Amino acid sequence: MDIGEFSAMAESAVAAREVIIAFVHCQITYSGRAEAFLGRGDRVLLIKADSTVIIHQPEGSNPINYMRPGSAVTFEKVDQHVMMHVMNSGDKSFxxxxxxxVYDVASRKLEDGQKQDLAGSERDMSDHIRDNPTLIGNDFHPISREEQTDVGFIDVFGHDKQGHFVVVECKRITASLMAVDQLRRYVERVKQIKGTQVVTGVLAAPSITPNARDMLESYGFRYAHVQPPMRLERWHRDQKKIFEY
Amino acid sequence: MDIGEFSAMAESAVAAREVIIAFVHCQITYSGRAEAFLGRGDRVLLIKADSTVIIHQPEGSNPINYMRPGSAVTFEKVDQHVMMHVMNSGDKSFxxxxxxxVYDVASRKLEDGQKQDLAGSERDMSDHIRDNPTLIGNDFHPISREEQTDVGFIDVFGHDKQGHFVVVECKRITASLMAVDQLRRYVERVKQIKGTQVVTGVLAAPSITPNARDMLESYGFRYAHVQPPMRLERWHRDQKKIFEY
DNA sequence: CGTGCCAGGTGCCAT
DNA sequence: ATGGCACTTGGCACG
Known part of the structure; x- marks a missing residue:
């Protein structure tokens, strides 16, 4: 496609809040939270209705460059090529x-009011624990979920038979050192707030790294093996079918 | 575009490791690390040379759905529409x-061997501190950078005039409670390894949240105001030019 | 709006 | 492969 034609078309498409997709041969400079340069190559350019700009290389799951929604997108014709300037005053980036x-290009007004319905988050997991407290232990009684403190929120907060407080931190994937840090911070804070030295810390996750387990136990905390709900539901259901062929 | 034509074209493009971009009206189901459903709407479909699949809604910076590289992509004609199945056996997802x-579609073999050149990372920041130790204090002498311990790696490790060890944790953006947790973990580990109780902890960042600062000081650690290198370089340079108009 | 933190996080590099 | 962590992380929810 003629490069001047592209410039005019893209300009009006951006103004009309159309989405633009294109295969282009380009070179990229970024300046903002970091500074970056990418030499000439073939890429996928995507400009969205909200002026989000995303550029993909032919491989890999992440964009090589992007600009946040609400950017100012302008086109400048220079000799036989086009310079696309994107500026975001919010995060002060270029x-x-x-x-x-431009190998191929299309622009169109896209209509989509749908929101994704997603299940299997950590919140679902803490709900699950709240409804099934024996997952943590036979002597665990939940009081609240997502309890707010000034050092973050506690996933599940409760007590045992003797009335000692119990803090549960959930991880939907393998628990790491950072998870132990978090748990420790909450336990310390609860001790301060409640004025007691007897607070139980429990890390609930499907698995835990060896170092995290060591550190956890050195703090006198406990690990509870808990599977996040809905994990790989479809895989297990369909695998059977696949193996039947 | 005719839906059957699309199916055949996409199938051969995937086989040929071409990249495909399209505007489509579709409905999406995901199952893997979580379960998700997205009702009918207009979206951007991107299939890369390595069988990465990415789907964008008309707005927002993140894809609404994606599949990692190396997925198996197949197309099935069902009545007047096409069912695209993507399966990844690595992470067991569908x-x-x-x-x-299909409103618009293009496929093409893209050539791009370029790697991005990026400056302004946390690694650059720790390099910067090692080369300019006075940023941490007049009495800081770096020994190593990215020092490995079993509880993570220390950004900059050094000592002071009296030979007391100093642990520096860098953050390129505002330091949070998590950063203090990390620093604390490293300081504790160094105390154990080196068999001393006198280890200085320094958190180097352009800014720090109030809670983080409180917790930092409660541990007897110190904050060092350090700007990450190259930050907003271009903005500062060009802002002047902009204001000249 | 800042603070804190989850995310289908992803990617990078270390052991 | 697993572990630890940075990321132009992004996005949400709450004070």
């Missing part, structure tokens, strides 16, 4: 895309 | 995209 060739 | 309409 993206300059020097476009040498 | 993505089903039911495509009702």
């Amino acid at each position: 993206l300059d895309v020097e476009i040498f060739r | 993505l089903d995209v039911e495509i009702f309409r």
Whole structure:
């Protein structure tokens, strides 16, 4: 496609809040939270209705460059190529895309009011524990979930038979040192607030790294093996079918 | 575009390791690390050379759905629409995209061997501190950078005039409670390894949250105001130019 | 709006 | 492969 034609088309598409997709040969400079340069190559350019700009290389799951929603997108014709300037005053960043060739391009007004419905988050897991307290122990009685403290919120907060407080930190994946840090911070804070030295810390996760387990136990805390709900539901259901072939 | 034509074209493009971009009207089901459903709407579909699949809604910076590189992508014609099945055996996940309409589509072999050159990372910051130790204090002498311990690696490790060890944790953005947790973990570990109780902890960052500062000081640690290198370099340079107009 | 933290986090590098 | 962690992390929820 002619490069001047692209410039005019893209400009009006951006103004009309259309989405633009294109295969381009380009070179990229970014300046903002970091400074970056990417030499000439073929990439996928995506400009969204809210002026989000995303650039993908032919491989890999992450964009190589992007600009947040609400950016100012302008096009400048320079000789036989187009310079696309993207500026975001919110985070004070620039993206300059020097476009040498446009292989394919399309722009269109897209309609989509749908929100994704997602299950299997850590919140579901803490709900699950609250409804099934024996997952933590036979002597665990939940009081609240997502309890707010000034050092973060406690996933599940409760007590045991003797009335000693119990703090539970949930991880939907393997618990790491950071998870132990968090638990420790909450336990310390609860001790301060409640004025007691007897607070139980429990780390609930499907697994835990050896170092995290060591550190956990050195603090006198406990690990509870808990599976996050809905994990790999479909895989287990369909695998059977696949093996039947 | 005819939906059957799309199916055949996409199938051969995937086989040829071409990249595909399209505007489609679709409905999406995901199952893997979580379970998700997204009703009918207009979206951008991107299939990369390595069988990465990415789907974007018309707004927002993140993809609404994606599948990692190396997925198996197949197309199935069902009545007047196409069902795209994506399966990744690595992370045991499924993505089903039911495509009702294809507004625009393009596929192409893209050539790009470039790697991005990026400056301003935390690693650059720890390099900067090692080369300019007075940023931490007049009495700081770096020994090593990225020092490995079993509880993580220490950004900059050094000592003071009296030979007391100093542990520096860097953050390129505002330091939070988590950063203090990390620093504390490293200081504790160094005390154990070196068999001393006198270890200085320093948190180096451009800013720090009030809670983090409180916790930092309660541990007897210190904050060092350090700007990450190259931050907003371009903005400062060009802002002047902008204001000249 | 800042603070804290989860995320289908992802990617990088270390052991 | 697993572990520890940075990331132009992004996004949400709460004070």
